Amino acid sequence: MSKELRALLQKLEQRKTEVRSFMAGDKLKEAEDMMAEVRSLQTQVKMLQELENEERDFVGGGGGAPLIGGSNGLETREDGELEREYTGIFLRGLRRQGVTADMRSIITEYERRAVMNEGGTNPAIPAGDSSILVPKDIQTQIHAVIRSLDDLTQYVNVVPVTALSGTRVMEKDQAMVPFGLIDEYSPIPEMDNPQFIPVEYKVKKRGGILPLTNELLADSDQNVLAYITDWIGRKSVVTRNSLVVNLLNGMTKVDLANFGAVKKVLNVSLDPAISLNASILTNQDGYDWMDQLVDTQGRPLLTDDITQPGRKLFKGRPIVVVANRYLPTNTGAGKAPMVIGNLKQLITLFSRKFYEIASTKEGGDAFRRDTTDLRTIIRDDIKTWDSGAAVYGMVDISDVV
Structure with missing residues (x-):
């Protein structure tokens, strides 16, 4: 995760916290105004993440930066650094030592990569909470x-x-039907297998x-x-x-x-x-x-x-x-x-x-x-x-x- 993305995620978390604060104080107009910035930041984060993923895939496919295994069988040195940072935050949370906004942005990025398409867990965790993967x-x-x-x-x-x-x-293995014979240029027949x-x-x-x-x-x-x-x-x-x-x-x-x-x-x-x-x-x-x-x-x-x-x-x-x-x-x-x-x-x-x-x-x-x-x-x-x-x-x- 680049410094630019990390700073953007930190800013996004801060704005979300402000929205919750406005809502708790029944300041709905201020909360709605702030949500406009939250939505804008979310769009920026998504675009920057896609850009960094494309750049990482290009480097991985082109034989540029050394790779050490990880997502899709590959992991950049940057991923290894993220793993170490996340482990340190995990231990802090385990000891109830508090989790800063910057640390929450690292948690968000780590869990995004870990669970990818399954939705992830709520990244907006209170300071000191360690309810993470x-x-x-x-x-x-x-x-x-x-x-x-x-x-x-x-x-x-x-x-x-x-x-x-x-x-x-x-x-079931004991009831498998063999593949059917296919003549050259003939369509593949459907198999009736209950x-x-x-x-x-x-x-x-x-x-x-x-x-x-x-x-x-x-x-x-x-x-x-x-x-x-x-x-x-x-x-x-x-x-x-x-x-x-x-x-x-x-x-x-x-x-x-x-x-x-x-x-x-x-x-x-x-x-x-x-x-x-x-x-x-x-x-x-x-x-x-x-x-x-x-x-x-x-x-x-x-x-x-x-x-x-x-x-x-x-x-x-x-x-x-x-x-x-x-x-x-x-x-x-x-x-x-x-x-x-x-x-x-x-x-x-x-x-x-x-x-x-x-x-x-x-x-x-x-x-x-x-x-x-x-x-x-x-x-x-x-x-x-x-x-x-x-x-x-x-x-x-x-x-x-």
């Missing part, structure tokens, strides 16, 4: 924490979305509060960010794991008498294309039962996954283990849950990729306990895509429970 580099750290944990969403189809609601049209299914989503807001002691906030930026990213990462995994498990628990359950019935699901119940990419998701009891099974030669039926030490395979299909508290065993019947199939084909998680954070020293219990409370919000929705892509079995493991 988490910076990209901090989101990267959060994702690193998530990858280090047992995140079930790695096994399902995750679709990043920017809109709060919408529809995706998907096709297996296309619209999947509607509407992301829901989920969030939580993390009390931060003022002693922690007085610590270094690195320690503060490490603490926050670890908390957000772990909470995100627990939240989304519960979404996946709750959807699985809504499936029709099938009794499987023994391990032969498990093999029959892979060999017969599932479409071969789905079975080839299937996994077996079970709880700790189910895994313990499978891990003790041997063939007639006394060799374990499960084999080690040489690509991921500690993980087991059955006929090349990975075994995914979930804690008993998420997928409990029916101890009375001696049956453990075992979801067999392609979870990416079964479940789609629509995730709005941005985290939003706000902090307060006065709201909630923060004032009484002398803390700064951090509020984190994520937005997502989860849907069943192809119900025929997996079988939810209850396997008899009474001999080991």
Whole structure:
């Protein structure tokens, strides 16, 4: 963002503040007069932003200024500077140190680039408020924490979305119709395929509060960010794991008498294309039962996954283990849950990729306990895509429970 654009954005924010002040004082004539200048400034900002975008695209395409990755796969050094400035403002807001008009203009520009076509968040935030998007580099750290944990969403189809609601049209693998034969210079025929299914989503807001002691906030930026990213990462995994498990628990359950019935699901119940990419998701009891099974030669039926030490395979299909508290065993019947199939084909998680954070020293219990409370919000929705892509079995493991 150029100095000219930054100054223009700062001036725009000042005029907006004056309009609100006039309206609060019931000075509607003055507010209307000032709005004329606001509209003019907004037009100038839009034109200057378009001009700078065109100049940046020209430089990126012409091989001029060095590029280091970012928007549309490219990021100028100017973008890197904006990222650093925004991160510094984010930390100030987190500590409730106040956000100046110039800083608000940086927030406006950063969020405009981040969300681009989804409308963004309200840039006119009060001084000291940090209800803004988490910076990209901090989101990267959060994702690193998530990858280090047992995140079930790695096994399902995750679709990043920017809109709060919408529809995706998907096709079931086992019912796909081949492309038709086209003669030279012949028109492409329409394909009659009723297996296309619209999947509607509407992301829901989920969030939580993390009390931060003022002693922690007085610590270094690195320690503060490490603490926050670890908390957000772990909470995100627990939240989304519960979404996946709750959807699985809504499936029709099938009794499987023994391990032969498990093999029959892979060999017969599932479409071969789905079975080839299937996994077996079970709880700790189910895994313990499978891990003790041997063939007639006394060799374990499960084999080690040489690509991921500690993980087991059955006929090349990975075994995914979930804690008993998420997928409990029916101890009375001696049956453990075992979801067999392609979870990416079964479940789609629509995730709005941005985290939003706000902090307060006065709201909630923060004032009484002398803390700064951090509020984190994520937005997502989860849907069943192809119900025929997996079988939810209850396997008899009474001999080991």
